[in-house]
Amino acid sequence: MSNEIRNLEPKALWNKFADLNAVPRPSKKEERVIEFMKNFGNSLGLETFEDEIRNVIIRKPATPGMENRKPIVLQGHLDMVHQKNNDTQFDFENQGIDMYVDGDWVRAKGTTLGADNGLGVAAIMAILESKDIPHPAIDALFTIDEETGMTGALNLKGGILKGEILLNLDTEEDDEIDIGCAGGVDVTAVAEYDEEETPADAVGYTITVKGLNGGHSGMDIHKGLGNANKIMNRLLFNGYEDFGLQIATLNGGSLRNAIPRESVANVVIAGMYDEAFEYDMLQIAKEIKAEFKTTEPNLEITVEKLNNVPKKVMPSMAQFYLVRAIYTAHNGVYRMSADFDNLVETSNNIAKVTVGEGKLSIQCLTRSSVETSKFDLANALRSAFELMGCEVTFSGSYPGWTPNPKSEILEVLVDIYEKQNGTKPNVVACHAGLECGILGTNYPGMDMISFGPTIHGAHSPDERASISSSQKFWKFLLEILANIPEKK
The missing domain is CATH 3.40.630.10 (Zn peptidases)
Structure with missing residues (x-):
């Protein structure tokens, strides 16, 4: 070299x-x-x-x-x-x-x-x-x-x-x-929950989203790239709605200023839904890959059965609020500048989502060249996460x-x-x-x-x-x- x-x-x-x-x-x-x-x-x-x-x-x-x-x-x-x-x-x-x-x-x-x-x-x-x-x-x-x-x-x-x-x-x-x-502010939501014993008849799966481009959460936010946390949430939402899916662990993204490229979830479902669940997840995966075929040609979504079923899972109602809050939370361009052509004024990156051992965390980086707009979006995110029972903090704010x-x-x-x-x-x-x-x-x-x-x-x-x-x-x-x- x-x-x-x-x-x-x-x-x-x-x-x-x-x-x-x-x-x-x-x-x-x-x-x-x-x-x-x-x-x-x-x-x-x-x-x-x-x-x-x-x-x-x-x-x-x-x-x-x-x-x-x-x-x-x-x-x-x-x-x-x-x-x-x-x-x-x-x-x-x-x-x-x-x-x-x-x-x-x-x-x-x-x-x-x-x-x-x-x-x-x-x-x-x-x-x-x-x-x-x-x-x-x-x-x-x-x-x-x-x-x-x-x-x-x-x-x-x-x-x-x-x-x-x-x-x-x-x-x-x-x-x-x-x-x-642009200036920025970190929006972090945290909460704790009481884990439940996994139902006796459950089977376990690992759902993986990977192969995304990722990139700079400011310079690349307007390119329509896939966000692994948002894509994973769609899969978890549908799995919960149709099969009562429960999350054991979830790890998506890494750095607040990088568009997340990967997310991995270990989940359980009732054994009676085994084949139908796998088929349904793969169909949704095909739909998502078709949506992103131009911007994310290397996107991979896999659903693999676990040999060892997780022993603890997130309670159903806690998960109900989690997937809805992430669905509600804005990701990507929020507003374009009225003063400069083709300039993103305000945006958010849902950068990192972790769930496991009775704790959850959602980390976002909100950016804007207009200070009031930055906190307008930050407060919208705060509202979504507080409605699910999270404690939300703003930190690391810096001016444009x-x-x-x-x-x-x-x-x-x-x-x-x-x-x-x-x-x-x-x-x-x-x-x-x-x-x-x-x-x-x-x-x-x-x-x-x-x-x-x-x-x-x-x-x-x-x-x-x-x-x-x-x-x-x-x-x-x-x-x-x-x-x-x-x-x-």
Whole structure:
């Protein structure tokens, strides 16, 4: 892997990405990558420190002749989403990512690649290490825990950064320049129930939903992709209605910001319904697969008989409310923006559902570029889950980033992009949760912009980064650094 990736152009970028991807860095477990980044900064003789929450800041003075330009912040996040295929053996806490080249793409073997936001971080590292790239004074800001709570950005205090312009390198289409993003809030519903003994005549089944694309619950939410938790709930609903199905255990989804790809349920039914149940489930599975044949061609739904029948199950009435609440809970696009063409304003991802041992949990991530709309949808979800007897909490709320179409640095980027590519870039706001809006709360006067290379399939094992796009991105970034406006 190492030589294949390290020989890609631009080598400065890909070598730093290979270095970074050798370091385990799942969200909330960034200790190793924090030390790696501090050692990197110190090895260059640059001012390097971490703040109270463990964001890493590395400062580099302006190159000769650039001292009169506005100081900038180059920003990316250190953590990565850790997702893998079921048949892939991988330990994200102790292994580096195993990468390979596939045509114009760099991929990982059965796991997420970490290009989100590893390529942005690698680009900043390459700039810091460079001796011949013109640039103004730089604060390199490497935040932690972006993917599972925006903890680093939320806890960065004012007064630490000296830059007047922030370049966030965390978007995923190289023809886009982002000037706004959605905020988000976690909606979590929990409850307990008294398990029942499984009826004496029961037979057990495992129902499995798998093979879905998954993806980023912000950037991909509008694509009509299947949500494993919603699909599983349809099967459980019909099984309950027609055969009195009872759930023993249910595990669907994994991360709040990833569209769930898989769900597995162990259930029981009365033995007298055995053949009819299996036939009915397979018929429903065919109908669901037909609905998703275009967006989810690899969807698999299996119904397999268990050798050992589960001993405990969820009571019938508790399940009655559960499947109805999940059916009622909105998933996907809730409202499109009235101000920006083709922009999702508000959405929800039913990210993770677990049932077993007398406890249930439903985890959602609600996003919106409009704060009031975000909580409107969050309260709709809360109402559905409270009606089934759950305790519902809102947590991890972070603000969106309000677009500034008259930004000075935006004008610079648009002009450079057009000169380099012969076409205008798409100036957009995105439905993902960039850190710019959060950082702006403590640095309200900072001019912010976001851009990056093309990355597809982020937050899924299909994540891949375009080699040619990375070359385009690198050329773009270097020209931006050379054309930062002068101080006023």
